[in-house]
Amino acid sequence: xxxxxxxxxxxxxxxxxxxxxxxxxxxxxxxxxxxxxxxxxxxxxxxxxxxxxxxxxxxxxxxxxxxxxxxxxxxxxxxxxxxxxxxxxxxxxxxxxxxxxxxxxxxxxxxxxxxxxxxxxxxxxxxxxxxxxxxxxxxxxxxxxxxxxxxxxxxxxxxxxxxxxxxxxxxxxxxxxxxxxxxxxxxxxxxxxxxxxxxxxxxxxxxxxxxxxxxxxxxxxxxxxxxxxxxxxxxxxxxxxxxxxxxxxxxxxxxxxxxxxxxxxxxxxxxxxxxxxxxxxxxxxxxxxxxxxxxxxxxxxxxxxxxxxxxxxxxxxxxxxxxxxxxxxxxxxxxxxxxxxxxxxxxxxxxxxxxxx
Amino acid sequence: xxxxxxxxxxxxxxxxxxxxxxxxxxxxxxxxxxxxxxxxxxxxxxxxxxxxxxxxxxxxxxxxxxxxxxxxxxxxxxxxxxxxxxxxxxxxxxxxxxxxxxxxxxxxxxxxxxxxxxxxxxxxxxxxxxxxxxxxxxxxxxxxxxxxxxxxxxxxxxxxxxxxxxxxxxxxxxxxxxxxxxxxxxxxxxxxxxxxxxxxxxxxxxxxxxxxxxxxxxxxxxxxxxxxxxxxxxxxxxxxxxxxxxxxxxxxxxxxxxxxxxxxxxxxxxxxxxxxxxxxxxxxxxxxxxxxxxxxxxxxxxxxxxxxxxxxxxxxxxxxxxxxxxxxxxxxxxxxxxxxxxxxxxxxxxxxxxxxx
DNA sequence: GTGAAAGCGCTAACAA
DNA sequence: TTGTTAGCGCTTTCAC
Numbered sequence: 001x002x003x004x005x006x007x008x009x010x011x012x013x014x015x016x017x018x019x020x021x022x023x024x025x026x027x028x029x030x031x032x033x034x035x036x037x038x039x040x041x042x043x044x045x046x047x048x049x050x051x052x053x054x055x056x057x058x059x060x061x062x063x064x065x066x067x068x069x070x071x072x073x074x075x076x077x078x079x080x081x082x083x084x085x086x087x088x089x090x091x092x093x094x095x096x097x098x099x100x101x102x103x104x105x106x107x108x109x110x111x112x113x114x115x116x117x118x119x120x121x122x123x124x125x126x127x128x129x130x131x132x133x134x135x136x137x138x139x140x141x142x143x144x145x146x147x148x149x150x151x152x153x154x155x156x157x158x159x160x161x162x163x164x165x166x167x168x169x170x171x172x173x174x175x176x177x178x179x180x181x182x183x184x185x186x187x188x189x190x191x192x193x194x195x196x197x198x199x200x201x202x203x204x205x206x207x208x209x210x211x212x213x214x215x216x217x218x219x220x221x222x223x224x225x226x227x228x229x230x231x232x233x234x235x236x237x238x239x240x241x242x243x244x245x246x247x248x249x250x251x252x253x254x255x256x257x258x259x260x261x262x263x264x265x266x267x268x269x270x271x272x273x274x275x276x277x278x279x280x281x282x283x284x285x286x287x288x289x290x291x292x293x294x295x296x297x298x299x300x301x302x303x304x305x306x307x308x309x310x311x312x313x314x315x316x317x318x319x320x321x322x323x324x325x326x327x328x329x330x331x332x333x334x335x336x337x338x339x340x341x342x343x344x345x346x347x348x349x350x351x352x353x354x355x356x357x
Numbered sequence: 358x359x360x361x362x363x364x365x366x367x368x369x370x371x372x373x374x375x376x377x378x379x380x381x382x383x384x385x386x387x388x389x390x391x392x393x394x395x396x397x398x399x400x401x402x403x404x405x406x407x408x409x410x411x412x413x414x415x416x417x418x419x420x421x422x423x424x425x426x427x428x429x430x431x432x433x434x435x436x437x438x439x440x441x442x443x444x445x446x447x448x449x450x451x452x453x454x455x456x457x458x459x460x461x462x463x464x465x466x467x468x469x470x471x472x473x474x475x476x477x478x479x480x481x482x483x484x485x486x487x488x489x490x491x492x493x494x495x496x497x498x499x500x501x502x503x504x505x506x507x508x509x510x511x512x513x514x515x516x517x518x519x520x521x522x523x524x525x526x527x528x529x530x531x532x533x534x535x536x537x538x539x540x541x542x543x544x545x546x547x548x549x550x551x552x553x554x555x556x557x558x559x560x561x562x563x564x565x566x567x568x569x570x571x572x573x574x575x576x577x578x579x580x581x582x583x584x585x586x587x588x589x590x591x592x593x594x595x596x597x598x599x600x601x602x603x604x605x606x607x608x609x610x611x612x613x614x615x616x617x618x619x620x621x622x623x624x625x626x627x628x629x630x631x632x633x634x635x636x637x638x639x640x641x642x643x644x645x646x647x648x649x650x651x652x653x654x655x656x657x658x659x660x661x662x663x664x665x666x667x668x669x670x671x672x673x674x675x676x677x678x679x680x681x682x683x684x685x686x687x688x689x690x691x692x693x694x695x696x697x698x699x700x701x702x703x704x705x706x707x708x709x710x711x712x713x714x
Numbered sequence: 715g716t717g718a719a720a721g722c723g724c725t726a727a728c729a730a
Numbered sequence: 731t732t733g734t735t736a737g738c739g740c741t742t743t744c745a746c
Binding site for chain 2: 738739740741742
Binding site: 432 | 716
């Protein structure tokens with residue numbers, strides 16, 4: 001069976017009528033109106049009479065018509081899709097952020113494309129480029145190292161961007177981009193102060209990669225706290241590795257076997273702290289009796305760890321949610337100044353820290 | 358300054374030349390060829406002479422031209438984007454799957470839109486509908502309950518779909534859709550058998566929601582193991598709740614205070630098992646001395662728990678990876694039969710299980 | 715090997 | 731309030 005679909009200038013040879021996707025022309029024809037009117041109804045413009053609107057809505061329902069957003073995006077440049085670039089979605093810290101981003105996006109009828117950059121600038125650049133081709137409306141980026149050239153060279157006018165949890169070097173650059181961070185200096189300070197106030201003097205610090213700015217900031221907080229309490233900073237007590245259990249484990253193993261071993265370790269993330277706990281267990285040190293441990297992030301891991309980790313809370317979900325919300329509001333054309341929002345961090349005391357023996 | 362861009366039928370009023378996105382017309386003009394030729398080069402068709410190809414490539418580079426995939430998708434219907442529907446990305450089980458999906462997708466130059474359905478069929482339906490409008494190429498769905506009407510009524514011809522970790526009721530329905538699952542009956546059996554062989558006879562089962570088929574299957578494995586070892590199944594020992602720490606906690610609290618309390622609990626997920634551990638701690642039961650606990654999934658939580666959880670390993674990452682790969686291969690038009698792939702589960706023995714006192 | 719021209723399914727200016 | 735029509739930036743016949 002062959003049929004002609006009598007769309008204006010379109011001539012379809014159709015095998016099964018239902019197999020073809022319906023277009024705005026089919027709806028227009030069925031409702032006895034022009035495509036412009038159908039478009040008006042679809043986009044909820046008010047200048048359509050109730051009478052015709054009803055007819056169009058009926059036709060849409062009867063034909064099971066689904067509007068094609070790709071076609072409309074060709075004109076409007078809006079795909080109602082955000083992209084989220086993070087190092088690794090399987091990391092609880094980022095999956096919590098992602099959940100916040102997606103919830104906000106969903107709330108405004110946006111979708112989110114998630115990309116894992118693995119802290120790899122090249123991979124990030126490829127994603128950025130591919131997604132621009134797809135006319136994604138905006139970007140939330142959380143994978144930048146402190147001097148991320150991808151971001152510095154990015155055309156923020158054309159592609160709205162919110163930086164999440166990371167800053168770019170240079171105050172001027174920062175003034176051009178919306179940024180959401182948490183107060184890492186404060187977090188580093190709080191963790192260190194907590195240990196000092198418990199009576200610790202030999203406090204080692206195990207951070208994530210140096211290139212990631214949050215680590216520099218947490219270190220700053222650590223130094224500041226020691227200074228404020230008039231404890232000399234021992235450079236040999238400051239270490240860095242990766243945000244991985246293994247990394248925390250091996251560093252701690254090394255540290256804890258030195259003569260002048262610390263009575264406390266402040267880890268730059270919960271994951272690192274988990275590695276420290278493991279090393280302590282292997283070496284027969286009791287936590288917190290022989291060694292106090294403080295983590296960072298307050299992911300679900302901190303609750304579950306043995307013993308439950310004292311840690312610094314970051315508001316991942318809220319940061320993600322706000323990032324998406326800011327981005328969407330900017331996309332909607334609100335003339336708002338560039339913002340830089342700093343989320344508070346706070347100390348969460350659990351069982352992994354106590355006064356030294 | 359006003360300029361005319363001399364694109365064929367297009368007349369642009371341009372303020373800053375560089376501010377406008379370059380189109381295929383600009384490239385064609387600069388290279389002195391037609392847009393058809395540019396298109397051929399972009400799509401790597403072979404029928405272009407090396408000479409002209411070089412000119413076109415040069416023009417592309419000089420203009421910093423970025424092809425518009427939305428426009429091309431209007432013809433080709435390919436957006437090179439998959440969507441992944443899962444209950445909750447912040448759940449480590451699903452974030453591990455998501456990572457596998459995204460890695461495979463990225464490997465084939467696809468992107469993935471992640472959606473959180475919260476086990477809510479209505480929310481799932483809304484996502485499915487919205488994403489169809491966006492011409493997403495295919496779907497990976499992991500949120501279906503066992504009789505998910507959204508999936509049953511889904512037009513798999515038009516929108517390729519892979520079911521991940523869940524099946525649909527009815528063998529016939531299943532034959533129409535690619536499915537990737539792990540062997541939950543086997544997993545349930547292995548966990549139960551492990552406890553039986555340790556000498557346990559009073560083994561309680563705490564599952565997730567009954568509507569989710571995996572729970573029914575794990576229960577089946579549990580029953581089978583008891584029967585094989587000639588232990589009477591006590592219906593009062595089978596419980597169900599949610600896949601949440603709290604749920605496991607409250608159920609275990611209740612169970613452990615009964616007169617005839619179990620010597621072992623098999624939890625339907627690591628998260629539930631974590632709740633059980635917490636309840637045991639609160640009530641002063643030592644794990645594994647007073648109570649053995651076995652989890653399910655082998656997420657990162659199992660490693661980290663106190664004590665580390667004996668659990669059933671599921672290959673989340675590989676399942677996710679394969680799901681995306683299957684979907685993409687189908688999208689590429691390979692005429693392949695509908696597949697149903699079952700991943701093995703295996704017992705991982707850690708510290709939360711031992712013989713009963 | 716290359717170009718002209720007709721759409722893909724919409725939106726939006728302009729007419730009526 | 732409604733319709734006509736010219737694109738949006740590509741792909742894809744069909745000529746040459």
